[in-house]
Each structure stands twice: as structure tokens, then as C-alpha cells.
Amino acid sequence: MVVAGLELSPLEEVVAEIQAAGGEAHLIQSDVGVVEDTKRIVNETLARFNALHILVNNAATVDLSRRVEHLSVEEWDRALNASLRSIFLLSKWSAPHIKESGGGTIINLGSVGATMPWAEGAAYCAAKAGVLALTKVLAIEFGPWNIRVNTLSPGAIMTPNLKRSIEHFDHYDKLCAKIVLNRVGQPEEIASAAAFLASEDASYITATNLVVDGGYLSL
DSSP states (O other), X not given: OEEEESOHHHHHHHHHHHXXXXXXXXXXXXXXXXXXXXXXXXXXXXXXXXXOOEEEEOOOOOOOOBOGGGOOHHHHHHHHIIIIIHHHHHHHHHHHHHHHXXXXXXXXXXXXXXXXXXXTBHHHHHHHHHHHHHHHHHHHHHGGGTEEEEEEEEOXXXXXXXXHHHHXXXXXXXXXXXXXXXXXXXXXXXXXXXXXXXSGGGTTOOSXXXXXXXXXXXX
16 A cells, blocks of 8 residues: 655554555655656555555645635645645556556545535645546546546545644534534544445445535535
């Protein structure tokens, strides 16, 4: 497995966890919004493992809570680069090699914000809405190559960013009141959904959006 991203410390933690569980992991520090970095990710993956079967696009910016009039062009571009441009680039370079490997799957991380946007979320929500459309296009184009492409859209998940937000604003109960299951999700629950989409159990699923939100969108 290759783990790629911008911040070194979280990458090292993930690699250590994989290795501790007996797996093989290779770390590539990179900016997935940069063309040359995305090419390097694919090339290093092939050099290390000789094949490519599964691509999970999980980059995003979550620190841009701004009303549109206060959102800079640079911040807008950064959000789109992380969440949308990165999927285009990595899918573009990866798909021919996944085809050569006999097929596989691409999983793009979306968000409930794509279909239920919020104030001050212009950049993030617009980028994630783009992910839904791009996923369907990729599924149509890569289907003949035996490549399935799906979106996985989490709701409120207890990431470090959400934990800091809850501690700062003390709004956990209000957040849970908006969720049918009355709790936020855990990262492991998103990982399990991604593992399902990557498995043969999902062999007839493509061009879809799997929402894992505890029922948030139903309220």
C-alpha cells in the first residue's frame, strides 16, 4: 500500500499502523494538487509494487469557513485543487495502469456537504459537489476497462478537526441532534465502507454515491 499526502506526521502514523498489522506500506510526501507530484505518486507505486489496482482519493481542505465575500481566490483554488483537481490528476495517471493490471476500483471521498451545503462552506461544498459529477464521468469512461468508480460520502466523523471544533464550540449535543443515530461516526466506519467498495462484494457497484452519515441527510 502507498500512503501519499502533504503532512508528514499523519502519514508516518498510518504507515506505522499498517506495518504493525503486518502489512507493507510506502510513504510518499506530496501535494496531490500538483501535476508532477501526482505523476510521482503513480510512478513510485508501480516501481514498488509492479501493479496498481485500487486508488482512494481522500484529500480535502477543511479549514476554510468563510463567507464568499471574505473567501480569497487563493483559498478557493486551494480547496478545489485538494478535493477535485487531485481526483482528476490521479485518476488520469492511474486508470491506464489499473487497466493493465486487469481492472480495479477508484474510490473518491465526497461529503454530505455536496448535497446539503452550509453557509461559509462555498469552497468545500462546491468541490465535493464536483466530485459527484466527476465520479460518474470516470465510471462511464473507465467501465469498459473493468474499473469501477464510486463516491464515498461521510457525514460527521470524529476526525481530529471535528474533535477540536467540538471542544472549542461545545456543540456535540446539537450536532448529534441532527443525526438519526444520535452520534457522530468513527473513522473506522468510513474505512469499512471503503473496504467494501474496493472488494468483490461490490463488483456490480459503480457510478454511485455511498453515503455514510448515520442518517444526517434524512432529517
